[in-house]
Amino acid sequence: MARVKELVGRYESGVKSTSFSTSIQERKGEDALLQSESTSASTPHARLHVHPLLRRREPSGADDVDAIDGLPAASVSDFLIRDSHELGRIRQDVHDADVADGLLEATGRVGPATRPPGSQKPDRKQCSGVRIEGASQNDTAQDTELHLLLPVPDSSTAHLSSSKRLDFDAYPRSNGNHDTMASSSHPTTGRASTATLVPPSDYLGAHIPIAATTIFARKAAPLSIPRLDNYIASLSAPSFAALEGKGKGKVTTASMFPPMDRLAASGKTLSDLEHNASVAPSWRNRDSILSSLVSVAVGVTGSSVLASFYSLQGLFDTVQIFALVLNTIVKHDSEDKQRWEDVLFGKIPNILALNFASTLVQSLIMLVIFMAVSGILLYYFYRVTSVCRSFSAQEGPQPSNTLKNTWAIVIVSFLLTVIYLPLSTMAVHVLVWSDDLWVVPNPYTNATSNPPIVPPLGPANEYRDPLDFCWTTTMKLNEINYAPILVIIALMSFAGLTVWFPIYLYKIIKEITPVVNPFTELGARRSNSDLNREYQRLLLRDRNPLSFIYNGYRRGWGTYQSTFLLAKLTALLITAIVSPSNCLFRTLPQVKVAVTCQIILLVAMLIFLVMQCGFAPFLNPVNNASEFTSRLNYVLTSAIALGVALNIPGKNVLNGVLLLIIYIITYGLSFYFSLIGTNIMRRAVKRLARRIDFSIDIFSPRVDLSPSCPHTKRRIWQEALTTLLLTSAETKIPKEQTMQFKEARDDEYPPYLLNFLGSAGERHVENLRILREVGSVAYNKGVALVSGPDHTWFQHLVLTIQNHFVGPDCHWRSPDQPNRRICFGNAWWVPFPPTVVMRYDDGGLATLREVSELEAYVAQNSSHHVQRKREIRMALRALDGQVVIWPYDHVQYVGAYEAWCCCRKRYGAERRTHYQTCTLEIKHTGQLLWEDTNLGSGFAVTLKYAKNVQVDGSVIGLTEGLDLTRPLARFLALNEHLIAARLTYLESTIRRYRHYQRRECEWKARSLSYGFLSAIYDRPQDATSVIKTVLDTETDGAIRQVISSNELALAISYERHCAVSTSELATWWYTFWDDLWRRNYDTISALVKYESDFNPHYPSSIAYHPLPRAALEAFLTQRGLLHKVPKWGDFFYAGFLNKMYLRMNDIVFHGSDGAVILHLGDDKSELDMEEVDIQTLVQPSTLGTGGGTSHDDSVIRARPLYRWEGILEDPLRKNKSTRRDLLSKVLVWFGLSPLWRSGVPSQGLAIDVQLVDGEYTLLEDLEGQGFARYLPGRKP
Template sequence: KMFPPLMLLRDNTLDELKSNAVGPRKPPGGFLGSMPGIGTLLGTIVDFVIGVEGSTLAAGIFRLSLFMDFIQIMNMNVQSTSDYRSFRTINNNSLSADYMLLHVVPSFVALNFVSVFGAAVILLLIFTGIAALLLISFWRMTKRYNPNRTLQGFASQPWIFRTLKPADGTHTAEIRFANVSVVMSLTVLYIPLSKLSVDALVWSSDYWPTHNRASTTTPNIEGMCYKTNTDPDQFNWAFVIIPVAALTVIFYTLWFPYLMMRTIKKLLPRVDEYNELGNKRTGGEMETEYMRLLGRDKSPLNFMYIDYRRKWGTYKPLYILCFKLSNLLIISIFTQQNCIFHKADVRKMLVIQQSALICMQSVLLCAHLSIQPFVDMLSNRSELCSRFGYVMTAVIGLLVALQVKGSTVYQSALLYVVQALTYSGNIYFSIAGTSWMSHWIKRLQVRIDFSIDIFSPVLQLEKHIKRRIWQETLSTILLSGPEYRMPIGQMVTFSVDDHWPPYLLQFRGTIAERHIENLKIVKSVGMTSYQDALNMLDAEGYSERWKSVIKRIQTEFAGPDAYWQPLEITPANKRAFEGVSSYFGKAFLVPFPPTLVISYDQTQQGVCGATVQLTTLQELEAFIWQNESETIRNRKWVRLSLRALEGQKVYCPHVETENITPQGRMLTWLAGLENRKDRYTMAKPIYYDEGILTIQRKIGPNAGGYSFESGFDVFVTYAQGQRRDEGGLSVVRKSLTVDAAAAFGLRDDFEYSPSLEQFFNDNYSIITLRYPQMAQLLQNYRVCFYREALEKRKTMQYAFLTEIFDTPSYSIKEMEKDFGCSKGNAVVRQLPVRYKAASTMLVQRMAHVRKTQVHQWWYIFWDDFWRQNNGDYAALQSNAQLFSPQYPTSIAYTPMPRKKLEELLKSKTGIWRATNAKKGIVDQGLINRIYFMIDELAFNRSLRRPGEAQSGAGRGEPLVVGTVRTDGSIGVRSIETISIPTSSKAAHHYPLYSDPFAATSRHTGGGTDHDVSSIVERYAWPWTEQRLSGRPSQNAFKRFKGRILEWLSIRPYKLHDDIQQLFIYLRIVD
């Protein structure tokens, strides 16, 4: 049996437990149970499409869209070089194999139905109607309110909780799926519809009223231009087609890429020029920070730019304009088969067309080689194959046009070869990055993968032991135990930003949620900052001050109408204060680490999401002092009074001047259009009395109730006014919106003024009635999040992560004592008692594995061996009790001599691989490396503990290791200088960033990501896959072969050219 509670991970991984993605998605069982209904099936498809975003499958789907672009452009280019109608067998009017393979099938896939069926007019109208509906959807999509564009605290919910119409329950997962479908449909239709429209404007042969559209010898071409029939008595549909085509070109061919570019520019993550220390970032640091921001971007439209590098976020619309549009314009215009150049020589026009294509596509090919716009390297390689195929196709077309000797060969055999190579390359790179392809290659190569540099002499054993045994077991209990787990179906989501710690939303009071939140915080800020925050809050003499300050801010000052004037403006925070004069905004406090975030009402245009963060006790106390001052309290009263008047009809007299010409009333700008000196205007006042007061915020309102977001632009909207004419007063029914500064003299700093006092006096009754209600509403808003933060601390303390989760116990009594002394929920403190068997097994496993360094390394090796490879080899699955560390019978707990290990592996079917054998997993080379490492550990040749004498004779010099730094330089260091932690409990924390050797040890990898199955491109582990790889020094040919394997993704890791392989020669002495 498995160790408890690891049997709970049979059907669900730990990552699934952390995201609560278990329970409701499982079928009830059986054959019928595995066949969901239509609703469930659609929901599964939606979940799949949304779920692949951010995973390795997302890159594969993106490459498929690139493949579709390739098919359409290649089909269009081939159409321009060859007359496929010659492939038809004219005698029996059947289709030849060449025609079907090279024309009909690609045309269908490319949606180029005109070249097969004709009926250009019908297809134009159908495609235009579809595109019009999609464009309307795209326009509405880009105008829709995006709460993540300017995240403002815990009231702003992620998109997964947003609904398009709250009444119908349409979740945003479905909205995002619709967004992806709309954009993909518009991009797929772009070439077919745009070409139909451009062909209509130049009236190509597809629109000629004849069945022989390909003929160039028609006697009366003039009579067919811009006509749909040859009978003058019938209606000429050209009068409909031309306007439709022109509107399509304007609103679809040109406006759609422009709108996409403008939308992407608004949504692209903005990288600050300075880091948190105020130092200017380098180009590489800017790129790294941008990639980090992309990984945390939750915009529902991020699929339009997430696949591109920082400088090329708008590459998609540029690609549409520069590549797709230029291709179809050259092919549609520079041809003899239209009414513009129908009198020109066929050969001359074909030479011009193909020459233009060669020049344009060669320039774009060179540009692609230079910029490499895609984040995913496989996409860059796929696009490279496509563009090379475009250039070669155009070259073949030019050879045919010039009638070079052998042009028939160029047009047939060579064209087939180019198409075969480019199609094959695109298909290969479209599937090369998929998970099943990567694992198939791995099984074919009989490759053993590791998530860490397992043979590195600087591998931090304690860190991995703690993570793989102690922390995994505790997480399993806390996430799946009945007393701790989350409600089934609850979604785990955070308010996440790059300038403040994450905060768990929709808290339901469970311990599992708090445990996940602690893990999320430590991954965001780091263990050092996490521990520093705990020490800061518990520091003697400061603890009570911190508690008092945090409580006062949460209950008295959080929310809108908060004031903060910076004590000092530095280059790092200068951006947040640009355009700010009132220093009012919305404030919200992240409880841990304590961070007060302020989003100002006034921001410079384009810097809507800039915020200010206060993290020190002195800053928070200064914030309270500023907001308690008499001046600021008066200004707050003004703001709250205006909030009480929001949406109400207020009395606010205003006079607006209207210019009138002698001919009648005209707008000033319209009168100016006449530009005549003998014209003059007369100004007449319009008197407005009552209007609706509105407050405009930076972002839209909440899903329900009052909006507490930042932004405070006040306006008064008048529905009608009065004007005094010769006949008396007349009503002017013209709406007018006036800024509060012009309406009643509101100042930017909200200081009291005579005109503002008069306005409040005129509307005193409304203020008296609604002011207390508004004050209570704001107080309820503060108390709501204060109680949630208090409930989180009661459920699980933030110190649990460092005192318990990061500090293993090595006896059951010690574990019970540590849990019992911890603060927080009693259910958490009783965990060792409630789960006695699991806790006992846990401490016994920890104690057993930690006996010696040999035991530690032996366990880590077989644990990682199982995690990273059991899904690829059936022989491992059939021997799970032997290899999986979840079973007590696993060899991971019992280091053994080499001979015994080899006998054990040979006794199991499919495990041992003999020399030159094709079947098996473990070979002699892997065994050699295992026992080379065991020898170093067991006999303390180099990894002895500090203070221990080196026993025995003939041990030799300690092993010298080299480390490749991030800048590519090599650092050489003796392992004797490495400080190995002692056996005291305090030494088992994660290595801090202040560790002098931490920079080197981090090159060994961060450890297993539980049971992740993705194979991604990375650099080779310096020791496991390079120095101890067992391959001889590579010559130039083998290095070239290695680069080809890397380029084709047959080998998922790249070798370091600067790391020399290590070979140890042994002499056997009797």
């Protein structure tokens, strides 16, 4: 290993003089002492099983006996003894709690003791065995090639290997012991540096820790941690034995791992395969094309449905209300205004707002045209969207009625939202009869008296009074007045479009907005932030044609568009009604009415502004900023209008220059926000900002790095299994499958895949959907029921329910509701987790999940009492729609009633009509169509004798309890022949329905068992175990064939998982590079250019090969991602690498002095990252640390900074901040960054480092080189 030590010495920082030889020898002794405490495991030091707070070291005092100069640094055993004494002392004070019990929960790490029983997750030892297999081969060649990526002290450093691919096999492989790293006696040689050399001395003086923001800056000096580099260099390279054995021993590192190569060949993502549909590119996407066409006016050609549509919609919202407010300042009939004012403040806003009417004839024509168009549009919109109203009424495993995916509904709904304000404006103007409709010039303009003195229009017998011009279209008495017709049309328009449309739109959107599953595919419950991110992913794939209306708003705010239409209506009513230029307020003083209008308008605009600030309903903060700017402009414009109405001095300035500025800002910012919110601009901004995005809080010590952590399991094992099932010809989802599920909007019962076509891929996706809906606990409980020791007995129970007690006329009286009056309804069976869903006749819903409930359900429906009532219901159901015999005398009273005396009769007579037959109808509250027969819930019997003569079932003796009364028995006897003819057909129909549903459930279970998820998908294991489990548990030939014939893919996937699970460092390194690739491959061009070096689907990916600092720098430099002299466009820089290796140092050396190098604020206490995390934690938080990840989701989404993203960027401050930064979202609002700092900032971090020879060096390392570390109380 002397060769290894010599090579490692090439990248150890600092120039060591000959005077340091004694310190070097001391450091060797310390290293040997540390190595003697290490075990044969792959990690250098054992984790201390004590609470992090117990490892917190306070500054030494003057009386500390341990602070003695000349003693070497404490060994691991010293710390173990010290911590054990401290733990014992604390336990003497605290008897009721063991703080060590909360270690795993406090740190976010999951130890072996927390694994579920029977789990086959690989532990460190098992994975190490996989990795070092065959590690001794070609050691000599690998040692020789290591120097290619390591800097050398001479001029050859600049001449790197011409090969652009890093030969990871060149790194030395170790047997896992670290003694060899300290066994070399060769001194290390440093690189020459122009930095001031630190004189050899035993005393550095009082050291001030350096702020973390300085060390992580773009132009920071590199951070040197030699012992971390030594440890990384000692790690053995991963050995994929299964891959090496392919093709007669030929290693193919240039090709992808199977089965991920199939995914790449398909050109789709896993999300595409799971949904069996792809997101159409913008150039052929219906909604984006529509948005692009209508956005030409503002120069927006967005590639995202969300950004493109709402940029235009926001522009229309802005200009329409802006035009309303401007109209209160600049009058159409003003003769003294300048031409440019008329164009800027009159014509342009009103043209954009579609406000064309200014005369009576124009208003009448426009009103009729818009009314006719809106009537047609409203009727079409209502007819097409009416299917949404039946969502809640649909029962059983049948497809839900969905909106047809057509252009027409998109265009119609968009046009309705655009014409909403102009048509409502004209309708209100007609109702209040504004001056645009007056047939005479406005006599109140410039009038000196009230009422104004106006000469007669002509003879009094021919013309109306000069001031009698309200609600009339002519002043002549002998001409037809069309005003009543116009008022009726306006009322219809106002009631239909202005009032009904927003309310109806609200109801429709509430029914069709996506519902987020509460659990992840790992079975863990989603946090609120995870729910929001998943909601955004669902919006991307939402195929509802009305999605463009709500996909711009946050979860829970999808109905905001309809609410804002009512906000438009408020501004309309204020400007149209409270005005001196209409017939309601024309007789009042014009100045007072105008001032009142502007005050009310200003208050309303202030309320709108406050609501926007408080609610922030848009999904994208840029849209929220755009809306805020628009509403602020409304307030400013209203304030100017109030100033003009008050006739304050300088109103010409307000009405001129200032109004022009607001005009420019309004339309200018609307254009800016429309452009900056597009996906193209988002990625451009990301490149300009050189930002690297992550989906998890990658630098947080709370990230689970255990062998069974969700990150590696999700990204390697589960992703490979899903890819295998969805890309194999035998198990992939058929093209015609739409992947539609029957699921409850409020999670009352599990989801059920509809229109099953028999593939294992469909079943796998259904299993994942069920897991996301019910969680891992309920899922595993269901597996135990259907495949546990009692599965035979349980299967008999299930068959009894499926064969006899599903469908209509089922009974369930819950013990929790003993007084329930209606206990019959329609029941259907959800096979997994086993659930009976009951929809009562009165609309109530009950779900039966427990075995005891299922047994009680069978017992109730098997009772003689319930069966008798079911027979009565079946007999009446057989008469549904039939002409039945039942004599009935209908009595109708003939006479007049006094209208104002409690409806007492003045006189009257009876007219009796005798009916012999009638039509029996059963009204259903639910809908379950099977062979043209409605089997849904609801049993309201009506007898229809004539068009206007119908009675309920009480006339035949039908009671709520379905008792066999005397009239009911007589009714059944009279119609026995009809019952006998129809009952057989009805029973056979129900029997076929039950048979079909039972066969489909059995077909699903045969295609892929529900236990596949818990037995294989959730448990990484070797290929032999997978094949054995599948052959033992699966019966379908397709899944058995696919698993058996893809042993290589399974073996490689398991080896990949083991390779990154050998140590916490390996796990973190893989998660870091995997997440970096997934989130940034479409932005950083070099990642795609050198895909095989970064994509974890390749064996040559850096994700499997942790590198020392110098080797990583050479690797990135060769690929143009890092430069010695930093370039402006570099994504990687020294400060970012410092952050990486600081986190890696904490991972490797946590629990020892090597990680206790941080200070929080100006506190002298030395902490590691876990202790900093606990001290800065205001409330429990695991944001961004545990959800695994989604498949290749590179979409840029706005979110708050993760905790440790914020902590590492917080500036150093003395005092702890107690308030939030109100301006933290400014860059987000203007689209310059998607990240903002939330919560209370920390005091910032400082690190115990010293700048030596142009590199930051840890003080612990300086002590080993002969420098004494200064601590309070230590004498120099």
